[in-house]
Amino acid sequence: MPTLLLSAPHIHSGMTVNRLMRQVIIGLFPALLLGLYLFGEQALVLVMASLAAGLLTEWLCQKCQDKPLGSLLDGSAIVTILLLVMSLPPHFPWYLGALGAAIAVILGKQVYGGLGQNLFNPAMLARVVLLISFPVEMTSWPSPVPVLPALPGLNDLADAFTGATTLGAVMETGSSIIELQLLPLLFGISPGSLGESPLLLLLGGIWMSYKKVIDWRISVSLIIGCIVPATLAWWITPETILSPLAQLSSGGLMLAAFFIATDPVTSPTTPKGRIWYGLGCGLLIFLIRIFGAYPEGVAFAILLMNAVSPLIESTSKHRAYGESK
Amino acid sequence: MLFSKKLIKGGVHPVGQKQLSNNSDILRLPPPKRLFIALKQHSGAPAKPVVKAGDKVNAGQLLATGQGGSANIHAPQSGTVEKIAEHSAAIPGGGKQSMIHLLCDAQPESKYMLPPDYVKLDNNYQSREQLIDIIADAGIVGMGGAVFPAATKLRSTLNKDVDTLLINGCECEPYLTCDDLVMQEQCVQVVGGIRYLLEACGAKKAIIGVEDNKPLAAQSLIDACSEDDNIEVRTLPTHYPMGSAKQFIQALCKVEVPKGKRSTDVGVFVQNVATCAAIYYAVRFARPMTHRVVTLSGAALEKPMNIEAPIGTLISELLASCGGLKADAARIVVGGPMMGHTITNMNTPIMKGTSGILFLHEDELPEQKSSPCVSCGRCVAACPMGLLPNAMAELVANDDLEGAAEQGLSACLMCGSCAFICPASLPLTQYFSYATGEIKRQKQMEQKAQLARRLNQQRTARLEKEAAKKAAAKAAKKAARAAGKRAPRKTTKQEV
């Protein structure tokens, strides 16, 4: 017999947290696969070790709680861990990757109470912890070596690079006059993080925006927030600052715009707030790139904006129906 | 869709499921043996019965009068009043209500059942007030869900300037098709009712808004009002909750009803299509509101359809007349799936505001288990009132009802858009229903406490005065005694 105490509505859109997380994972996949293809089994080991360590930590944490928020396989831990690994150097030692994943789960999420409670993006938090604790490992960028020599074009492109990331090179030499090949950069066939293929990330991001998994407002305003000042700066001093297109396609900008800043838990919920949040993230990324001590500032920018996200949310309340304009 | 300006803020797009019940004509039921006519079928105070057990009543006879702005109730069929007693009602929480139990005569008077044998009346009113009185006498209430007495609403327009009459044919709730069918089958009556309403509320023009998932209904109405220059039919995009009065006004007139004001304050008067048809019958044929069209739908139902039934018919009888269930109904919902409430007892009668009864199969139902809020903001985007449902729910969950009220809880329509879209399946609507009820009660208790304090202070002051008086009298007596004289006899008597 039907039970009585069931509140309306009696139908549902069908969108669940699990499904959201699954769609984020799908959006990440192309870039992740390319990363694995380019950086070989060492990268694969890193991904696997991190996933195993992260999920094990999550399971242990939930075992310790009376009423854990979220469940092990609701996808949130997997997304966090994948985002962390994709922002790591591809040949980062697997045990340190596993440590990072555990840090992301414990310090990033569970200490706050679990799913939905954390103030900071767990993946970025763990990345910063790793960056500060293991600076050497975190800044050694191998050149991509495709596992299968099936695509000769790709291999040629890959050969063009050695040593440093684009942003790193600019930071070291202080000059933007470096040999730049945009096409491989766009595809992410360059030294850099494991999942750094701008075009594939853009593809996943657009698909997620279309599926309404993420809010386009954050992504678009983040890119604008970074690229507009970058273009102005480049226009003034083109010899020290990378061109806007190179800015756009290097580092973690795309990952941040579509996958990290759009994390629902740590971003504001109001539409206006999301635009301010995105602009803030973008601007901070630009500022850290140009003036910071690190070549790339995505993780710091996101964490800083996470901290002010509640403030943005409370000040960006939109007008309710029937309130005076 | 991406670049078209949305007519209303927020909202959601649930699957319509209208096709289940909108492709067959309205079924007219033979009268049941017994009717259970609730005394409270409208907003406001319950009606006061004017018949008693054992009375013979005719179809259309007044059974109970509205008091304090509530609506009259009439007998749908001729018969005998068995008793006036409590009976299970199809209300949230499944409580009982006082109802008139009417044993129907075997031979119903066709006069009040259906066209064509109405008593035709012409020009039976001279003024706007008289027209409103006719509508009041017929016990007509808004059939869109608010069940607010139509005449009370109309009277409020007498000293206000109403420019536009908006007729709500949106029926934005999924599954429900009763208004759709009324618009298709009774379009002439609907338009006739609109003409009366235009007079009654003093508006210059009328706009009928119909969602674009009801093209047949819209076309019927366009045909029916082709000769009226001041009635216009407009199709609106299918978008929940387009049919909510505030959103409907926003979509058609591009104005928002200011907070705390009524629609008549912005010069519009909103009424539902089925109510228009009822007004037409009432004014033209002196037929009170005794029947209504009810949608029976849901995947668990053998033959979903619309039934015109006398008010007071048991839901179990309606179910039997459309073939019963073909599968287990996991949830029986009275009203639409977005705002309706569940019932467990089918031996409950329909009322003036019962738009639909849904027998939902398990497959249609949402996942019950809720997960923690991930602050995805979908509820914020979906709220048609521009509120922050996530923030309000969190405040309510932490018993900060004042905080929730500050966030605008009182503006919440209970439309369910936020809970519909919530990926965490949080019972947001229930938080708000709970908080609204709780705040109301706390306010009442607060007023009571203040009253008690005031009365106590007054009483203390009075007692002190009395004591002082007594003391003064005693002192006077003592002084008199000290002076060596006996006090008069009568004062000692008073002391006792």
Place this chain on the structure above:
Amino acid sequence: MDIINILSIPLLATVMGIALSLAARFFAVEQDPVVDNIMELLPNGQCGQCGLPGCAQAAIAMSEGKLGPDCCPPGGQALAEKLSKLLNVPLESNSSQEKQLPQVVEINPELCDGCTRCAKKCPFDAIIGANKQLHGVLSDVCTGCGMCVSVCPQDAFAYKTDPIFNDGWAWPKPELS
């Protein structure tokens, strides 16, 4: 030089300590202002349901933490919440099902003999009735304090739920799985 550095801190501490103790003596507040604030809120019925003889004693007990903010049944939930805020003492969250609803009294007309004892006793003037005539309770004033119950020689009083809580069913607070 070192000795000055070492001594300066204890010296400073001593001076401040003396200052503080003097301040505590000379600027002492005779009565806790909280008591007055509590008295402002209490219904003042002197009904004794809290276990103390009067509201003033209850206010003092509450300010000292001997009584909880929910000790006053006539004040109900609304008062309890206000007091909890004032005293900064959290309300014990009694689960919604067990919550005792506010009560009022009613008079059994068959037992009442019109002695007016209850009407005289009622701190809120919530009982009306003339001598030798049936009395009635104004339920929208009655706080359910029970003073009348204790003086009625006929035992004509009974408690019932406050009618404010009788007007239909209300949604309970959701309980999350």
